[in-house]
Amino acid sequence: MDYGLDKKTTSLKTFNTIFIIVWLLIACFPFIWTFWGSFKVRADFFSRSDWWYAISAFNTLIETGGKFTTNAYSQAWTEGEFWKASKNTVIVTVFVVSISLFLGTLGAYALSRSTRNYAFWLLILALIFRAMPHITLVSGYLFPFFELQIWGILPTTIVVLVAINQPFTLWLLYSFFKTVPRELDESALIDGCSYFQTFRHIIMPVMWPGVITAGLFSLMLAYNDFTVTALLLNQENHTMVPKIQSYLGTNQHEGNLMWAVSSVVSATAPLFILVMFFQRQIISGLTAGAIKG
Amino acid sequence: MPNKTFFWFFLPTGLAMILFIGLPIISTGIQSFYAQHDQIVKEVKKCDPFGCTVSIVVDNEETSKIREAKPLGKFNGFGTYTDRNHLAVEEIKKFWNETESFGAFIDQVTNLPFYKALIFTLTYCLFVTPNVLLLGFIIALSLNAVARKIRGPLIFGTILPMIVTPLVGSLVLFWMIDSQGIIGANIQNLMNDPYLSLKSSKTLTWITIIIYGIWHHSPFAFVVFYAALQTVPQEPVEAAIIDGASRFQRIKHIVLPHIYPVVTFVALISLMDNFRVFEPIIGFSAEGSAQSLSWLIYDNLVNEEVILFGSAAATSIMTIVGIAILLAPVLIRTWKEFRIAR
Numbered sequence: 084m085d086y087g088l089d090k091k092t093t094s095l096k097t098f099n100t101i102f103i104i105v106w107l108l109i110a111c112f113p114f115i116w117t118f119w120g121s122f123k124v125r126a127d128f129f130s131r132s133d134w135w136y137a138i139s140a141f142n143t144l145i146e147t148g149g150k151f152t153t154n155a156y157s158q159a160w161t162e163g164e165f166w167k168a169s170k171n172t173v174i175v176t177v178f179v180v181s182i183s184l185f186l187g188t189l190g191a192y193a194l195s196r197s198t199r200n201y202a203f204w205l206l207i208l209a210l211i212f213r214a215m216p217h218i219t220l221v222s223g224y225l226f227p228f229f230e231l232q233i234w235g236i237l238p239t240t241i242v243v244l245v246a247i248n249q250p251f252t253l254w255l256l257y258s259f260f261k262t263v264p265r266e267l268d269e270s271a272l273i274d275g276c277s278y279f280q281t282f283r284h285i286i287m288p289v290m291w292p293g294v295i296t297a298g299l300f301s302l303m304l305a306y307n308d309f310t311v312t313a314l315l316l317n318q319e320n321h322t323m324v325p326k327i328q329s330y331l332g333t334n335q336h337e338g339n340l341m342w343a344v345s346s347v348v349s350a351t352a353p354l355f356i357l358v359m360f361f362q363r364q365i366i367s368g369l370t371a372g373a374i375k376g
Numbered sequence: 377m378p379n380k381t382f383f384w385f386f387l388p389t390g391l392a393m394i395l396f397i398g399l400p401i402i403s404t405g406i407q408s409f410y411a412q413h414d415q416i417v418k419e420v421k422k423c424d425p426f427g428c429t430v431s432i433v434v435d436n437e438e439t440s441k442i443r444e445a446k447p448l449g450k451f452n453g454f455g456t457y458t459d460r461n462h463l464a465v466e467e468i469k470k471f472w473n474e475t476e477s478f479g480a481f482i483d484q485v486t487n488l489p490f491y492k493a494l495i496f497t498l499t500y501c502l503f504v505t506p507n508v509l510l511l512g513f514i515i516a517l518s519l520n521a522v523a524r525k526i527r528g529p530l531i532f533g534t535i536l537p538m539i540v541t542p543l544v545g546s547l548v549l550f551w552m553i554d555s556q557g558i559i560g561a562n563i564q565n566l567m568n569d570p571y572l573s574l575k576s577s578k579t580l581t582w583i584t585i586i587i588y589g590i591w592h593h594s595p596f597a598f599v600v601f602y603a604a605l606q607t608v609p610q611e612p613v614e615a616a617i618i619d620g621a622s623r624f625q626r627i628k629h630i631v632l633p634h635i636y637p638v639v640t641f642v643a644l645i646s647l648m649d650n651f652r653v654f655e656p657i658i659g660f661s662a663e664g665s666a667q668s669l670s671w672l673i674y675d676n677l678v679n680e681e682v683i684l685f686g687s688a689a690a691t692s693i694m695t696i697v698g699i700a701i702l703l704a705p706v707l708i709r710t711w712k713e714f715r716i717a718r
Contacts, residue, residue: 091521095623099518106515107533109591113548114536116558120551129554134561190389196377203714205386207707212397214699216652218670219692222677223400226407226685230447246396249389278381307541309655314677324541328658331547344551347544358539362532365539366599 114351121345122151128344155345159330163342165349167319168326171237172306172350175322178241179305180298183248187297188290190249191256192282196268206257213250217310220247224315235317243311248304252297255368259293260286296368299361306354323350401696408689411452412682415439449686456690463694464488490691493667494698499582500668501650504589508646509639511590512597517627519598520605531602538595545592546585546659553584578665585656585666592656593649597642604635644706651699669695 091099119137120128126142136142140150147154159165194202224243228234263286271281287294306323313325321329327350330343358365377385416438422429458465464485471484485491519530537545552559555573564572608631616626632639654670657663663671669691676688 099521102514102518103522103530106518107530110537110595111533113552114540116552117548129551129556130561134556134558137558186389186392189385193377193382193385197382198377199379199382202382205390207710209393211703211707212393214648214703215397215401216654216670216695216699218652218654218673218677219404219695220397220400222673222685222688222692223402223404223407224396225677225683226448227403242392243396246392249393250397253389278377278385282385303539307544309541309543310674314674324543327547328543331661343547347547351540351544354539355536358535359532362528362535365535366531366603 114355117344118348121155121341121348122153124152124154125341129340155341156349159342159345160349163326163330163339163346165323165326165342165346168321168323168346169349171316171320172322174237175241175244175312176302176305179244179248180301182241183245183252183301184294184298186245187249187252187256187301188287188294189282191253191260192286194253194257195260195263196265206254209250209253213254217247217308221310221314228315234315235320237316237320240312240315240320243315244305244308247311248301251304252301255297255300256293259290259296263289292364292367295361296364299357299364300368302357303354404689404692404696406689407448407685408456408693409451409453409686410449411456411686412449412684413439413442413446414450416442452686456686457694460488461687462490462690464490489667489672490694493669493672496582496666497651497653497668497670497698500586500589500653501647503586504593504650505643505646507590508593508597509643511594512642513601515594515598516601516605519602531599534598535595537591538593538599542592542655543659546588546656549584549588549591550660581660581662581665585653585660585662588656588660589650589653593646597646600638600642601635604638605631608634644703647702648699651695651702669698 122143123137123140124143124146126146127136127140130136130142133141143150143152146152194206220243225234228239233239267285267289268281271285272278276285308322309324309328312322313328316322316325318329323346327343327346330339330346416435417432418435418438419430420433422431457463460467467488468485471481475481475484486495515534519527519534522530540548551557554560555564560573564570612630613626616630621629652670653668654674657666657668657671658674660666663675667675673688673691673695676684676691
């Protein structure tokens, strides 16, 4: 609210600044701290005697001779086979994003251009599906997947993630398609385009902002998923998040907890960089459903 | 758009949703009526010079044979729903007859696994959702008041807790709050109690998970409210200033009514998300003192010996019923609006 009439008192401004600084500290400090700590040894980051060791790097100096060490990273990526997990994550993410965008744009375009009642009910049904906790769906998958012997492999997980992602993608893209004027379609149809040609050559070229936003959300879902990947993939095919959890399970082993710390940093860093570049799209996506719908 | 064209456009996504969301719900429903087979036992007669003894051992061969023949398990009807791990009908009757006071009865009932999880899930929803709305709104107001130039980085910092997966988010906090972490160790020093830790107290664990929930979900509320604030018209606000309305009055009477539909949207979404709380329990290793409905299902599915499909399915169905109850008011309202609009 930066307009002339609204005069803010100095105390209000100070209070506001302090509040924002405190909130940003709460929001960001845990990540900064974990990033800092991932370059220490376990005895420092999880110090039994003195938490200040995490800053002064007392044990790291003794154990490695330097104030910072990348041991946790190199061990997790090689011995801990985190490279395999990240490879699986890349495969899953790429396929989930491309397939769900392909299915989602087709479906959402149809929903936005249909004037029938069933389009409305399909959207409501999608909302109900969106509300289903993923773990309840997983409990439905496990048994049939065991019987069909398609449990544990990446393609199954990709298809499942695409399906789970569809309701949200549909809603998001639906609200974006609604902003494209219908006259555009009509003129193309009059000129003799088929519906699919209209969709492909007229509507999609102006839809890129919406597609990028929907793609980002599919990416975040596939990249971040724990419930589905942990239960539907076997050890060999685990993606990053279940892998991090598996490091926790064996934390009596000296190195493993630090593996988890360094893997958390390795897994979060690409996401943060991505969000830094696409912040505008993410915010527009989250608000699209709320403001326009 | 003609029906036929609509059908072909919608077919791929519709098929994906039916096959992998619709059918699994049905499959869960069917599984919930079955229970895993009992182990088949046989009597083994063992004779030695001092006489014969009869012992009962598990017949592994027969057991695996029947498991292979009927992989779904034996039909159990509503048995799984009413057993001790779910609705516990028998136990509740017993408690009702045996306990002296109502308080003692409630005490007993809330110790049953399903009710314990239900109460945690509801408590979590009840505390997290309103606080998320409140904190998100305050952050949005206060970021809206800073200079435009520096808003970008501030927004980036604010949405960080939301974009990481709940497991990572809760781990990152847990490593700080744990008795060996920076915050936990300092609280121990401050309270002068070297045994004070997250795991030692149920209340502390619950509070931590709830705080985590608020931390994780507030950015979402912030983003939506922030965008909504940009659409608030300036003229009524200016008129209110001229009329001498205080800042609080302006927010209460002009801003809030304008963004009211958005508030319902955020409340609905975060209620849906909070009801499925599960990953933070693993991240905080809080299984001992806090269990949610989703965690119960997970626990059944990762069971070491036999996966308890029936038990997991029964809890799933009851979770879905819970979601339906949460969503019902919204759906009924939408339906009424839809009927009027026609």
